[in-house]
């Protein structure tokens with residue numbers, strides 16, 4: 113049984129969509145992840161989680177959407193970014209295309225935190241159109257487990273947490289001999305409770321926030337398994353949910 117949309121023929125897609133109203137879309141970014149990780153880290157991890165979940169649940173998975181909201185990483189070479197508006201509209205049109213074949217339940221696997229605001233807006237809009245979109249992110253999904261494996265300084269962007277996921281999933285793309293640890297700089301105006309319009313380059317020279325040298329494939333495999341288990345639970349719940357329980361309530 114095929115579970116990747118792009119590997120199906122159109123009659124196979126017809127067969128799937130005539131029986132199922134649910135699909136999975138991985139999204140991410142193409143942005144710097146320190147001197148040792150691939151630029152694709154965020155979309156590659158999302159893709160791996162999404163495809164493994166599709167395999168275990170029989171829910172179709174689309175190709176990963178690789179470019180996201182990464183303007184703040186642009187000083188680092190190779191970062192390819194689009195505006196929140198463009199990103200939101202692109203993902204929205206993909207969802208609407210799925211809806212053309214009867215899909216009304218969509219799970220977006222988001223690998224990049226910077227995409228979240230745009231995706232949350234999109235999900236609210238599509239619910240008004242009769243399409244229920246949930247957004248899944250691996251780091252909060254393993255929110256209880258991660259602090260038992262990593263210290264807070266290992267959990268930052270491109271740190272040991274993300275690097276461990278890469279080592280488990282794409283070991284040939286990680287150069288651990290180039291991994292560095294870098295203490296995040298504090299901006300001169302920084303105080304508690306303020307949000308500043310800063311870029312990654314304001315905080316770090318290497319692109320790593322904190323510690324990355326302590327990463328291991330073993331730690332990554334533990335997280336991956338925990339994350340996929342959590343996502344499988346969600347996909348099954350959504351698959352079995354009644355549409356009327358997913359749509360916005362009418363006036364009370």
Ligand SMILES: [Zn+2]
Pocket residue numbers: 145153154223224269270274
């Ligand atoms: Zn990342």
